[in-house]
Amino acid sequence: MLHFEWTQNLKSKTYKDALDIRKEVFVEEQQVPVSIEIDDLEDKTLHLVGYEKSIPVATARIYPMENGKYKVQRVAIRKVVREKKYGSILMQEIERYIRELGGKRLFLGAQNHAIGFYEKVGYTICGEEYEEAGILHHDMDKMIERDESRVEIEH
Template identity: 35%
Template structure:
């Protein structure tokens, strides 16, 4: 099980950005200037730690219209398949509920669409490209 925390310190935020750089910039070749954007300043960031306190997952949450928008969900390659993606998503959904909202939205890379469907998300768009990667928009009623 992943220990998911909202970032409160510079160190935690650096851990989030380091994970995102490894997953999106190095692994998926997303340009750094696209990965790190103007929304990072105001988003709620999350970092997920293993039992050994190793940071292995990251994400951010923004509130857009009536949705909690789940973004930049990343798990280090060697830790995928351990349920950590699910753990960080459930933590973000809990925060969305505490803000009084009942809907979440995310733009999923198409290879991960089934993963999100298994968590209750429904695809509401056709495929589109973002940072050179095929995506779909998905929503969930909490």
């Protein structure tokens, strides 16, 4: 079971935990340069950490865009817990929170090896393949706005 913490405070323990996971997954495992991993958007994004008991195991950051659109970035799960399927739980939490903020659409740049995962949680490819930090990606998106006009009312 995971519990989640959100922050925008770059001096918080939650943010430090997010960075630790990102460095482990992206910098150490995938060899992304730290200068690319930690960028000038850090103070403009929402940072999410999922904790198993008190141990940080999952993270993502969310960049608010225009017109109810949010970009999901830096999704990372520690290798030691990947078999627990925490990725889908993390994505559900992102959707829940962003929907509360009035978000309508989530957008992300998926590493090609992760496209199947994102498709399983409802994302569709919406762009051509591109390279970022030496890794091939595709843009994907998902509508999360509830369509209240389609709610069935039982009589």
